[in-house]
Protein backbone atom coordinates (compact mmCIF):
# COMPACT_ATOMS: atom_id res chain seq x y z
CA UNK A 162 0.00 0.00 0.00
CA UNK A 163 1.58 3.34 -0.99
CA UNK A 164 1.58 6.30 1.40
CA UNK A 165 -1.35 8.14 -0.14
CA UNK A 166 -3.48 5.01 -0.25
CA UNK A 167 -2.62 4.37 3.40
CA UNK A 168 -3.61 7.92 4.38
CA UNK A 169 -6.88 7.64 2.47
CA UNK A 170 -7.71 4.43 4.33
CA UNK A 171 -6.79 6.09 7.65
CA UNK A 172 -9.11 9.02 6.93
CA UNK A 173 -11.92 6.63 6.04
CA UNK A 174 -11.52 4.92 9.39
CA UNK A 175 -11.34 8.18 11.38
CA UNK A 176 -14.33 9.71 9.65
CA UNK A 177 -16.47 6.57 9.27
CA UNK A 178 -16.39 7.10 5.50
CA UNK A 179 -16.91 4.59 2.72
CA UNK A 180 -15.45 4.88 -0.80
CA UNK A 181 -17.57 3.59 -3.66
CA UNK A 182 -16.20 3.47 -7.21
CA UNK A 183 -17.44 2.60 -10.67
CA UNK A 184 -15.63 -0.01 -12.81
CA UNK A 185 -14.52 2.74 -15.23
CA UNK A 186 -12.43 4.63 -12.66
CA UNK A 187 -8.62 4.48 -12.54
CA UNK A 188 -7.11 1.19 -11.26
CA UNK A 189 -5.66 2.84 -8.12
CA UNK A 190 -9.11 4.24 -7.26
CA UNK A 191 -10.73 0.82 -7.68
CA UNK A 192 -8.02 -0.66 -5.44
CA UNK A 193 -8.50 1.83 -2.59
CA UNK A 194 -12.32 1.68 -2.72
CA UNK A 195 -14.42 -0.25 -0.21
CA UNK A 196 -16.88 -1.18 -2.91
CA UNK A 197 -16.77 -1.21 -6.71
CA UNK A 198 -19.68 -1.89 -8.99
CA UNK A 199 -21.81 -1.00 -11.96
CA UNK A 200 -24.44 1.76 -11.72
CA UNK A 201 -27.09 -0.59 -10.32
CA UNK A 202 -24.80 -2.13 -7.71
CA UNK A 203 -23.68 1.34 -6.57
CA UNK A 204 -27.31 2.40 -6.09
CA UNK A 205 -28.20 -0.85 -4.30
CA UNK A 206 -25.17 -0.55 -2.05
CA UNK A 207 -26.00 3.08 -1.17
CA UNK A 208 -29.38 1.88 0.07
CA UNK A 209 -27.84 -0.36 2.75
CA UNK A 210 -24.52 1.28 3.52
CA UNK A 211 -23.60 2.14 7.10
CA UNK A 212 -21.34 5.21 7.16
CA UNK A 213 -21.43 8.91 7.93
CA UNK A 214 -19.75 9.85 4.67
CA UNK A 215 -19.94 8.30 1.19
CA UNK A 216 -17.26 9.28 -1.30
CA UNK A 217 -18.49 8.44 -4.79
CA UNK A 218 -15.70 8.00 -7.35
CA UNK A 219 -17.34 8.08 -10.73
CA UNK A 220 -19.28 10.90 -12.38
CA UNK A 221 -21.62 13.54 -11.00
CA UNK A 222 -24.93 11.75 -11.53
CA UNK A 223 -23.61 8.80 -9.47
CA UNK A 224 -22.88 11.09 -6.52
CA UNK A 225 -26.28 12.70 -6.94
CA UNK A 226 -27.98 9.30 -7.01
CA UNK A 227 -26.21 8.29 -3.79
CA UNK A 228 -27.29 11.57 -2.15
CA UNK A 229 -30.91 11.04 -3.25
CA UNK A 230 -30.86 7.53 -1.79
CA UNK A 231 -29.06 8.65 1.39
CA UNK A 232 -30.28 12.21 2.14
CA UNK A 233 -28.95 12.09 5.71
CA UNK A 234 -25.41 11.15 4.75
CA UNK A 235 -22.68 13.45 3.56
CA UNK A 236 -21.92 12.53 -0.06
CA UNK A 237 -18.60 13.72 -1.48
CA UNK A 238 -17.05 13.44 -4.93
CA UNK A 239 -13.34 13.93 -5.70
CA UNK A 240 -14.07 16.29 -8.62
CA UNK A 241 -17.35 18.13 -9.22
CA UNK A 242 -16.41 18.59 -12.89
CA UNK A 243 -16.77 14.87 -13.62
CA UNK A 244 -19.84 15.04 -15.86
CA UNK A 245 -21.44 12.65 -18.31
CA UNK A 246 -22.20 13.41 -21.96
CA UNK A 247 -25.22 11.11 -21.80
CA UNK A 248 -26.73 12.86 -18.76
CA UNK A 249 -25.98 16.19 -20.48
CA UNK A 250 -27.96 15.11 -23.54
CA UNK A 251 -31.30 15.39 -21.70
CA UNK A 252 -32.47 18.58 -20.03
CA UNK A 253 -35.43 18.45 -17.66
CA UNK A 254 -37.28 21.24 -19.52
CA UNK A 255 -37.09 19.42 -22.85
CA UNK A 256 -38.25 16.18 -21.24
CA UNK A 257 -41.25 18.02 -19.74
CA UNK A 258 -42.17 19.18 -23.25
CA UNK A 259 -42.00 15.63 -24.62
CA UNK A 260 -44.11 14.39 -21.68
CA UNK A 261 -46.73 17.04 -22.48
CA UNK A 262 -46.96 15.66 -26.02
CA UNK A 263 -47.55 12.13 -24.64
CA UNK A 264 -49.62 12.66 -21.47
CA UNK A 265 -50.37 8.94 -21.01
CA UNK A 266 -46.81 7.73 -21.47
CA UNK A 267 -44.79 6.17 -18.67
CA UNK A 268 -41.34 7.74 -18.45
CA UNK A 269 -38.42 5.34 -18.06
CA UNK A 270 -35.02 6.99 -17.68
CA UNK A 271 -31.56 5.57 -17.63
CA UNK A 272 -29.74 6.28 -14.37
CA UNK A 273 -27.28 8.47 -16.36
CA UNK A 274 -29.48 11.54 -15.84
CA UNK A 275 -29.62 14.58 -13.60
CA UNK A 276 -31.73 14.58 -10.43
CA UNK A 277 -34.16 16.98 -12.17
CA UNK A 278 -34.73 14.45 -14.98
CA UNK A 279 -35.16 11.62 -12.46
CA UNK A 280 -37.79 13.77 -10.72
CA UNK A 281 -39.81 13.75 -13.98
CA UNK A 282 -39.35 9.99 -14.37
CA UNK A 283 -41.64 7.13 -13.32
CA UNK A 284 -38.98 4.40 -13.25
CA UNK A 285 -35.20 4.70 -13.39
CA UNK A 286 -33.29 1.84 -15.03
CA UNK A 287 -29.66 0.88 -15.59
CA UNK A 288 -28.23 -1.28 -18.34
CA UNK A 289 -28.32 -4.20 -15.85
CA UNK A 290 -32.08 -4.14 -15.37
CA UNK A 291 -33.63 -2.16 -18.27
CA UNK A 292 -34.82 -5.26 -20.15
CA UNK A 293 -36.19 -6.90 -16.99
CA UNK A 294 -38.09 -3.75 -15.97
CA UNK A 295 -39.50 -2.95 -19.42
CA UNK A 296 -40.78 -6.54 -19.66
CA UNK A 297 -42.82 -5.93 -16.48
CA UNK A 298 -44.76 -3.05 -18.08
CA UNK A 299 -48.05 -4.04 -19.82
CA UNK A 300 -47.50 -4.11 -23.60
CA UNK A 301 -50.30 -1.59 -24.31
CA UNK A 302 -48.64 1.03 -22.03
CA UNK A 303 -46.94 3.79 -24.02
CA UNK A 304 -43.36 4.40 -22.84
CA UNK A 305 -40.94 7.30 -23.26
CA UNK A 306 -37.39 5.96 -22.84
CA UNK A 307 -34.41 8.24 -22.43
CA UNK A 308 -31.89 9.55 -22.76
CA UNK A 309 -29.79 6.81 -24.40
CA UNK A 310 -31.20 6.06 -27.87
CA UNK A 311 -28.74 3.16 -28.28
CA UNK A 312 -29.81 1.37 -25.10
CA UNK A 313 -33.44 2.22 -25.93
CA UNK A 314 -33.17 0.79 -29.45
CA UNK A 315 -31.51 -2.34 -28.07
CA UNK A 316 -34.32 -2.81 -25.50
CA UNK A 317 -36.93 -2.23 -28.22
CA UNK A 318 -35.22 -4.94 -30.27
CA UNK A 319 -35.04 -7.57 -27.52
CA UNK A 320 -38.52 -6.89 -26.10
CA UNK A 321 -40.37 -6.12 -29.37
CA UNK A 322 -41.63 -2.82 -27.85
CA UNK A 323 -41.91 0.47 -29.70
CA UNK A 324 -40.85 2.84 -26.94
CA UNK A 325 -40.51 6.51 -27.85
CA UNK A 326 -36.76 7.15 -27.70
CA UNK A 327 -34.95 10.26 -26.55
CA UNK A 328 -32.17 11.21 -28.99
CA UNK A 329 -29.25 11.14 -26.54
CA UNK A 330 -26.09 9.10 -26.38
CA UNK A 331 -22.83 8.55 -24.52
CA UNK A 332 -20.13 10.15 -26.65
CA UNK A 333 -17.56 7.62 -25.47
CA UNK A 334 -19.52 4.52 -26.48
CA UNK A 335 -21.26 6.05 -29.48
CA UNK A 336 -17.96 7.01 -31.10
CA UNK A 337 -16.84 3.36 -31.30
CA UNK A 338 -17.05 2.34 -34.96
CA UNK A 339 -18.03 -1.10 -36.35
CA UNK A 340 -14.83 -1.09 -38.46
CA UNK A 341 -12.76 -1.09 -35.25
CA UNK A 342 -14.48 -4.29 -34.13
CA UNK A 343 -14.03 -5.85 -37.59
CA UNK A 344 -10.32 -5.09 -37.52
CA UNK A 345 -9.88 -6.60 -34.05
CA UNK A 346 -11.93 -9.64 -35.04
CA UNK A 347 -9.58 -10.24 -37.95
CA UNK A 348 -6.56 -10.03 -35.65
CA UNK A 349 -8.20 -12.21 -32.97
CA UNK A 350 -10.61 -14.49 -34.85
CA UNK A 351 -11.34 -16.67 -31.80
CA UNK A 352 -12.05 -13.81 -29.40
CA UNK A 353 -15.50 -13.29 -27.89
CA UNK A 354 -16.81 -9.75 -28.43
CA UNK A 355 -18.19 -8.20 -25.22
CA UNK A 356 -20.12 -4.94 -25.82
CA UNK A 357 -21.98 -2.42 -23.70
CA UNK A 358 -25.51 -1.48 -24.94
CA UNK A 359 -24.58 2.23 -24.97
CA UNK A 360 -22.75 1.40 -28.25
CA UNK A 361 -24.41 2.08 -31.57
CA UNK A 362 -26.56 -0.71 -33.12
CA UNK A 363 -24.02 -1.21 -35.94
CA UNK A 364 -21.42 -2.10 -33.27
CA UNK A 365 -23.82 -4.24 -31.21
CA UNK A 366 -24.54 -6.34 -34.33
CA UNK A 367 -20.95 -7.53 -34.16
CA UNK A 368 -21.08 -8.49 -30.47
CA UNK A 369 -21.35 -11.99 -28.99
CA UNK A 370 -22.40 -10.71 -25.57
CA UNK A 371 -24.24 -7.43 -24.84
CA UNK A 372 -24.59 -6.24 -21.26
CA UNK A 373 -23.83 -3.81 -18.48
CA UNK A 374 -20.30 -3.61 -17.09
CA UNK A 375 -21.26 -6.12 -14.36
CA UNK A 376 -22.83 -8.49 -16.90
CA UNK A 377 -19.75 -8.38 -19.14
CA UNK A 378 -17.48 -9.04 -16.15
CA UNK A 379 -19.64 -11.93 -14.98
CA UNK A 380 -19.60 -13.46 -18.46
CA UNK A 381 -15.79 -13.39 -18.67
CA UNK A 382 -15.44 -14.75 -15.12
CA UNK A 383 -17.84 -17.63 -15.67
CA UNK A 384 -16.81 -18.86 -19.15
CA UNK A 385 -13.72 -20.68 -20.35
CA UNK A 386 -13.02 -18.64 -23.51
CA UNK A 387 -9.44 -17.40 -23.56
CA UNK A 388 -9.69 -14.13 -25.54
CA UNK A 389 -12.16 -11.27 -25.38
CA UNK A 390 -12.50 -8.04 -27.37
CA UNK A 391 -13.76 -5.47 -24.87
CA UNK A 392 -16.13 -2.95 -26.44
CA UNK A 393 -16.72 -0.55 -23.60
CA UNK A 394 -14.75 1.97 -21.54
CA UNK A 395 -11.21 0.72 -20.84
CA UNK A 396 -11.39 1.19 -17.04
CA UNK A 397 -13.15 -2.18 -16.89
CA UNK A 398 -9.87 -3.84 -17.97
CA UNK A 399 -8.54 -3.62 -14.42
CA UNK A 400 -11.27 -5.76 -12.91
CA UNK A 401 -11.31 -8.15 -15.90
CA UNK A 402 -7.58 -8.81 -15.66
CA UNK A 403 -7.62 -9.02 -11.87
CA UNK A 404 -10.28 -11.74 -11.84
CA UNK A 405 -9.18 -13.56 -15.00
CA UNK A 406 -5.35 -13.35 -15.01
CA UNK A 407 -5.01 -16.24 -17.48
CA UNK A 408 -7.34 -14.75 -20.09
CA UNK A 409 -6.50 -12.13 -22.71
CA UNK A 410 -8.60 -8.97 -22.97
CA UNK A 411 -8.23 -6.68 -25.98
CA UNK A 412 -9.67 -3.19 -25.37
CA UNK A 413 -11.23 -1.21 -28.20
CA UNK A 414 -9.63 1.85 -26.57
CA UNK A 415 -12.63 3.91 -25.43
CA UNK A 416 -11.76 6.34 -22.64
CA UNK A 417 -14.17 8.40 -20.52
CA UNK A 418 -12.09 11.40 -19.44
CA UNK A 419 -14.68 12.32 -16.81
CA UNK A 420 -14.23 8.96 -15.05
CA UNK A 421 -10.50 9.62 -14.91
CA UNK A 422 -10.97 12.89 -13.02
CA UNK A 423 -11.15 10.93 -9.75
CA UNK A 424 -7.47 10.65 -8.78
CA UNK A 425 -5.87 9.54 -5.52
CA UNK A 426 -4.74 13.12 -4.76
CA UNK A 427 -8.25 14.50 -5.19
CA UNK A 428 -9.76 11.63 -3.24
CA UNK A 429 -7.37 12.30 -0.34
CA UNK A 430 -8.16 16.05 -0.32
CA UNK A 431 -11.85 15.39 -0.57
CA UNK A 432 -11.75 13.13 2.51
CA UNK A 433 -9.57 15.60 4.39
CA UNK A 434 -11.64 18.73 3.69
CA UNK A 435 -15.02 16.97 3.26
CA UNK A 436 -15.44 18.92 0.02
CA UNK A 437 -16.80 19.01 -2.64
CA UNK A 438 -20.12 17.86 -1.28
CA UNK A 439 -23.12 16.89 -3.39
CA UNK A 440 -26.33 18.79 -2.64
CA UNK A 441 -29.70 18.07 -4.19
CA UNK A 442 -32.76 20.31 -3.83
CA UNK A 443 -35.08 18.59 -1.30
CA UNK A 444 -38.21 18.72 -3.46
CA UNK A 445 -36.42 17.33 -6.54
CA UNK A 446 -34.70 14.68 -4.41
CA UNK A 447 -38.01 13.48 -2.94
CA UNK A 448 -39.50 12.99 -6.43
CA UNK A 449 -36.32 11.44 -7.83
CA UNK A 450 -36.20 9.01 -4.87
CA UNK A 451 -39.57 7.59 -5.90
CA UNK A 452 -38.35 6.68 -9.41
CA UNK A 453 -35.13 5.18 -8.03
CA UNK A 454 -37.03 3.20 -5.36
CA UNK A 455 -39.36 1.93 -8.07
CA UNK A 456 -36.32 0.64 -9.96
CA UNK A 457 -34.88 -1.02 -6.86
CA UNK A 458 -38.19 -2.76 -6.15
CA UNK A 459 -38.49 -4.05 -9.75
CA UNK A 460 -34.86 -5.21 -10.18
Ligand code: 13P
Pocket residue numbers: 198199200201273287288289331359372373374375
Ligand atom coordinates in the same frame (compact mmCIF):
# COMPACT_ATOMS: atom_id res chain seq x y z
P1 13P B 1 -23.08 0.36 -16.09
O1 13P B 1 -21.94 0.24 -15.15
O2 13P B 1 -24.36 0.38 -15.37
O3 13P B 1 -23.03 -0.70 -17.14
O4 13P B 1 -22.97 1.79 -16.78
C1 13P B 1 -22.01 2.15 -17.69
C2 13P B 1 -21.76 3.59 -17.76
O5 13P B 1 -21.57 4.17 -18.77
C3 13P B 1 -21.73 4.32 -16.52
O6 13P B 1 -21.60 5.64 -16.80
Ligand code: SF4
Pocket residue numbers: 220244245246247248273331332333334359394417419420
Ligand atom coordinates in the same frame (compact mmCIF):
# COMPACT_ATOMS: atom_id res chain seq x y z
FE1 SF4 C 1 -21.25 9.05 -19.20
FE2 SF4 C 1 -20.37 7.60 -21.21
FE3 SF4 C 1 -18.65 8.45 -19.38
FE4 SF4 C 1 -20.46 6.54 -18.77
S1 SF4 C 1 -18.80 6.36 -20.24
S2 SF4 C 1 -19.93 8.34 -17.55
S3 SF4 C 1 -22.18 7.19 -20.02
S4 SF4 C 1 -19.82 9.74 -20.78
